[in-house]
Amino acid sequence: MKEDEPSFGVQGVQKTLGHTPVLRQISLSFGPGECVLLLGANGAGKSTLLRLLAGLSHADKGRVLNSFPGRIGFLSHHLFLYGRLTVRENLELFSAISGVVRVEELLSHWGLEPHAHTLVSNLSKGNQARAALARAFIGEPPVLLLDEPSSHLDDRGIQLLVDCVRARVVQASSALSVIATHDIHRLGSLATRVVGLARGQVLADSGPNAPSHELQRVIDLYRESNR
Amino acid sequence: MNAWLRVVGLLISKEIRLEWRGRELIVLLACNALFTAVLIGVGTSSAVLDRATTGKIFPMLLWVAFVLSTLTSLSRSYEHELEGRAFEGLLLSGVTGSQMYLSKVTIGSALFFLNFMLLVVVLAVALDQELFSVWQELAIVGFFSSTALASLAVIIGAIASTSRLRGVLAPLLALPLLFPLFFAGTEMTTELVLRGAIDVKAVWPSLLLVVNAVFLVLGVNLYDFVVRD
Numbered sequence: 032m033k034e035d036e037p038s039f040g041v042q043g044v045q046k047t048l049g050h051t052p053v054l055r056q057i058s059l060s061f062g063p064g065e066c067v068l069l070l071g072a073n074g075a076g077k078s079t080l081l082r083l084l085a086g087l088s089h090a091d092k093g094r095v096l097n098s099f100p101g102r103i104g105f106l107s108h109h110l111f112l113y114g115r116l117t118v119r120e121n122l123e124l125f126s127a128i129s130g131v132v133r134v135e136e137l138l139s140h141w142g143l144e145p146h147a148h149t150l151v152s153n154l155s156k157g158n159q160a161r162a163a164l165a166r167a168f169i170g171e172p173p174v175l176l177l178d179e180p181s182s183h184l185d186d187r188g189i190q191l192l193v194d195c196v197r198a199r200v201v202q203a204s205s206a207l208s209v210i211a212t213h214d215i216h217r218l219g220s221l222a223t224r225v226v227g228l229a230r231g232q233v234l235a236d237s238g239p240n241a242p243s244h245e246l247q248r249v250i251d252l253y254r255e256s257n258r
Numbered sequence: 259m260n261a262w263l264r265v266v267g268l269l270i271s272k273e274i275r276l277e278w279r280g281r282e283l284i285v286l287l288a289c290n291a292l293f294t295a296v297l298i299g300v301g302t303s304s305a306v307l308d309r310a311t312t313g314k315i316f317p318m319l320l321w322v323a324f325v326l327s328t329l330t331s332l333s334r335s336y337e338h339e340l341e342g343r344a345f346e347g348l349l350l351s352g353v354t355g356s357q358m359y360l361s362k363v364t365i366g367s368a369l370f371f372l373n374f375m376l377l378v379v380v381l382a383v384a385l386d387q388e389l390f391s392v393w394q395e396l397a398i399v400g401f402f403s404s405t406a407l408a409s410l411a412v413i414i415g416a417i418a419s420t421s422r423l424r425g426v427l428a429p430l431l432a433l434p435l436l437f438p439l440f441f442a443g444t445e446m447t448t449e450l451v452l453r454g455a456i457d458v459k460a461v462w463p464s465l466l467l468v469v470n471a472v473f474l475v476l477g478v479n480l481y482d483f484v485v486r487d
Contacts, residue, residue: 087346087486101352111347113272113338115279127268128351130261151342166347 038062039084039174039207044093046079046231053079055231060096063173063205065239066196066221068212068246070253071228077211078108080228081176084209104172106180110163114152118143118162121151122169129170137165141191156183164192175199175208181217189217196221215250222246227253265353269361276338277365283334287373290327295377298323299384312385317447319385321440323377324403328370329436332411332428336419345485355482359412363477366408367401374400392450399450402466403443409473410435416484435473442466 040060046053054076061067071077082088083095085105097103105111112121122134138144141161146154151162160183167175175196181189199206200223212218225246227234234256235249277283298319302312339345339358348358378396382389389396410432418428442462449456456463 085350087349089486101350103350105350107343107346109343109346111344111350112342113276113344114341115276115338116272120275124268124272125347125351128265128348128353169351 038098068222075228076231104167119147225249273365294323295380329429359481370404
């Protein structure tokens with residue numbers, strides 16, 4: 032890889048699901064230390080872009096640049112957990128695979144201790160979301176991809192999430208977070224960059240470490256496009 | 259290599275835990291085996307066929323029952339992974355398709371082998387056959403047949419998993435590929451039952467080993483491609 036190429040992003044990527052083009056010639060590069068808010072209406076291509084970045088899906092055309100295979104934390108609409116294993120068993124499995132042992136810490140941090148011995152399939156949606164977040168944060172991954180992370184969380188859960196992501200930005204200067212969300216009100220304060228997507232294309236990009244008025248400009252553009 | 263095998267070990271223990279918690283596959287296999295054996299036992303009762311005749315058709319009946327009972331379970335190996343798309347969590351953690359494949363083949367082989375031995379015992383009783391003197395050789399044939407069958411079942415199960423008709427699609431895809439295994443297994447079992455030994459110079463033991471190797475190599479190399487979107 033050349034020095035001027037991004038280590039994490041997409042170049043000229045196209046993706047079609049069924050007969051519907053979902054991403055059209057998208058190019059984005061993300062750098063270390065960024066916390067990117069990915070905005071877009073339903074069907075704009077946010078989830079598909081995150082799956083491509085995570086390496087769970089292949090692009091029809093273009094390149095996905097990923098210098099962190101196997102070291103990406105990803106929260107999706109799917110739990111990526113075994114429903115017939117308990118919360119503890121799931122976290123133990125994924126921690127052991129990643130070579131880290133901090134299950135107690137994860138259970139405690141995400142408020143999952145009372146549910147440690149409950150099967151994931153028997154948890155409430157909110158606690159399933161917390162368990163999925165705990166899995167995503169295993170091993171303090173250098174890249175964190177969050178797809179609608181606040182959709183099932185209560186206020187306490189969202190505060191825990193915000194604190195965790197903010198701590199990554201502050202403490203780990205090289206950590207990258209990309210958050211696809213509609214919840215600008217509660218997650219907007221985390222952003223160091225805002226990217227708006229519309230119909231599979233980049234509507235607007237504030238660029239890295241953008242000043243607050245530039246972040247707001249992209250948010251306003253996204254809101255206008257949604258009217 | 260140690261780290262790679264350690265992950266395979268973790269995945270095998272996960273497969274055992276999931277199977278033990280649900281006991282779906284083992285119960286399905288055992289019930290299929292017992293039902294088939296009982297039906298065959300009733301249909302070939304001593305009032306219709308003598309002991310010598312049932313001895314001649316025992317290998318064929320054993321293998322029909324074995325293949326049929328396992329075919330119905332082909333699509334099951336992947337169902338735990340689809341629930342919550344847990345397999346994608348593994349891929350995100352850096353687990354390769356080959357590691358997932360080998361762990362599933364290991365547990366599948368063990369279950370199919372138990373199914374084979376159960377069928378041998380139940381059918382031997384139902385058809386009044388004395389197989390005690392050749393049970394070790396039969397176990398070896400059953401072991402290698404089970405590994406071949408599991409090697410195929412795991413990859414076919416994953417390929418068929420996205421189809422709503424996976425219960426039908428998986429056996430349909432697998433059936434043509436199972437013929438070499440079926441013929442090799444039937445011929446070797448016939449030699450054991452009728453002559454008490456396998457002719458190691460015959461083509462059938464080699465065919466069984468070749469089928470094992472081909473399915474395993476293909477599965478290890480293709481599984482990652484199959485499980486990624």
